[in-house]
Amino acid sequence: MKKVPVSVVRRLPRYFRYLNELYKQNKLKVSSKELSEQMNVTASQIRQDFNHFGGFGQQGYGYNVPTLNQEMAQILGVNENFTAIVVGIGNLGHAIVNNVNFGKRGVKILGIFDSDPEKIGNLCGKHRITDIQTIEEFCEKSRPDIAVLTLPKSQSREMFERLKRCGIKGFWNFTNAEIRSEKGVAVENVHLADSLMLLTYSLREQNGEE
Amino acid sequence: MKKVPVSVVRRLPRYFRYLNELYKQNKLKVSSKELSEQMNVTASQIRQDFNHFGGFGQQGYGYNVPTLNQEMAQILGVNENFTAIVVGIGNLGHAIVNNVNFGKRGVKILGIFDSDPEKIGNLCGKHRITDIQTIEEFCEKSRPDIAVLTLPKSQSREMFERLKRCGIKGFWNFTNAEIRSEKGVAVENVHLADSLMLLTYSLREQNGEE
Known part of the structure; x- marks a missing residue:
């Protein structure tokens, strides 16, 4: 095709x-x-x-x-039974896990990781937050396809490299660090503020017409 | 133009x-x-x-x-000094207020509203969460341009109508209820899951090439 x-x-x-x-x-x-x-x-x-x-x-x-x-x-690959892990679980991570219906898009969350000892062991939705230090071990065993990156921008590049070495092939990146797709690795960068600017664009156009 | x-x-x-x-x-x-x-x-x-x-x-x-x-x-209207309110402050609302740099896009948050008595009075970032019942009064006084809708889907349409009557001209809608732009009212609908599907599309393409 x-x-x-x-x-x-x-x-x-x-x-x-x-x-x-x-x-x-x-x-x-x-x-x-x-x-x-x-x-x-x-x-x-x-x-x-x-x-x-x-x-x-x-x-x-x-x-x-x-x-x-x-x-x-x-x-759209909804029937492919892709699996995912979520890395970094602040407000945005929680919002994504709880507000995005992964199942409806055929994606199953296998694990949620964070480095904060205060968060490790807590529940996020129905998932228990796991120590990020165990992520390599987890990936070797469970072979997730996708990593959802919602950790701080400063840690995102290193985590990206680390997870690539674990065999992750798809990154849903919310960190504001622009990460590029490469051969065999698909990246979808989400910039929430882009749509805010589309809104201010429309507002400005609208004001111009009045 | x-x-x-x-x-x-x-x-x-x-x-x-x-x-x-x-x-x-x-x-x-x-x-x-x-x-x-x-x-x-x-x-x-x-x-x-x-x-x-x-x-x-x-x-x-x-x-x-x-x-x-x-x-x-x-x-993009970054120089227009638009003002905004945030309506509904769960995880997603918190994530948006704290992760999106509104100032960099020239948008100033004037107020944050929720109906939950447990949240009213708390801080979100540097803003105090205000009772949603006072939103009309607030809009009349402060004339915000934009409403960021992060409340549950079931309440979004009613809130949209209510805020239109308050003179809000731009809606940044995260509620998964599809709201259409109309004359004089700009709407930017955000569907986080859309980009998840773009990622699974790429992954499927990638698998096909291997």
């Missing part, structure tokens, strides 16, 4: 969310026009996006919701 | 972050090639993006970092 442009890939989770919503509502069919209205993307954009993956459906008949939902889950 | 495509706008915070980094390193000039290598975007894409805002610099000479940094800040 040809490499799909990043801009298209970035829209896939949104498609998945909407389709999942429709699926839960027991909807069987959806047209690109309906999807378009709900998602605020043009219908032609949706058809173009879907064409990267073979098109999924017949124009005029609309898309079959359960099939499309399943296809989208497949593309 | 012509409306800038959403895909271009979405790249602006990243440009701002990189330029800010270069600015702090006292760099005076940067070429689109250098920016391109650092940002993993083609040089031609960068030039095209910048052309939406007049181009910013002379090709061949590179861009002036302090000027471009300043222009980008201006475009």
Whole structure:
């Protein structure tokens, strides 16, 4: 399959969310026009996006919701049974563990690690916080795919190198240290403040129009 | 000015972050090639993006970092002195208040609100948590521009309507309830799990290549 442009890939989770919503509502069919209205993307954009993956459906008949939902889950790796560990468990770590429905995205949390003796042994959700010194041992035994990095920025680069040596192949990085993907290692950097700036951008535009 | 495509706008915070980094390193000039290598975007894409805002610099000479940094800040509304309130202060609220550098994006937090009697009166960062029942009164007096919604999904729609009536023009919505922008009201929905799915997408692609 040809490499799909990043801009298209970035829209896939949104498609998945909407389709999942429709699926839960027991909807069987959806047209690109309906999807378009709900998602605020043009219908032609949706058809173009879907064409990267073979098109999924017949124009005029609309898309079959359960099939499309399943296809989208497949593309996004939701059916792959990936496993994860969470490294660093301050407010942000707690918020991620408790607010993000990992299971719905097919990701299972195997362990949660921190270096703070006051936290080790406590529960976070249903997971017991484990001493970060045992992380190599844990990875050797349990072979997690993903590390969620929510530790302080200053410790993130070292932890990244350490976890790469443990065989971790995917990093969900909340540390504000920009870490780059490399061959065999996928990194998704999250910068919460980026969307704050998109909001101030819109506000400024809005004020300009008044 | 012509409306800038959403895909271009979405790249602006990243440009701002990189330029800010270069600015702090006292760099005076940067070429689109250098920016391109650092940002993993083609040089031609960068030039095209910048052309939406007049181009910013002379090709061949590179861009002036302090000027471009300043222009980008201006475009993103960083210089507008927007003000914000945070509504709902669980782990996620705490994480946002303490981990996002609002000041750096030109946004000042004026107040933090919750309905939980156990939390009201406590400090979050340097802000005292205030009873949500007083939010109308507060808004009338202090006229915040932005509300950061980090309350439970079930309460978010009602709070959105209530805060619109208070004159809030921008919503940074972390509640997983999809709220749409409307005329005069900008909404930025944050779905943390979307980037988890981008990561599992990359992992799946990566596994396929092996």
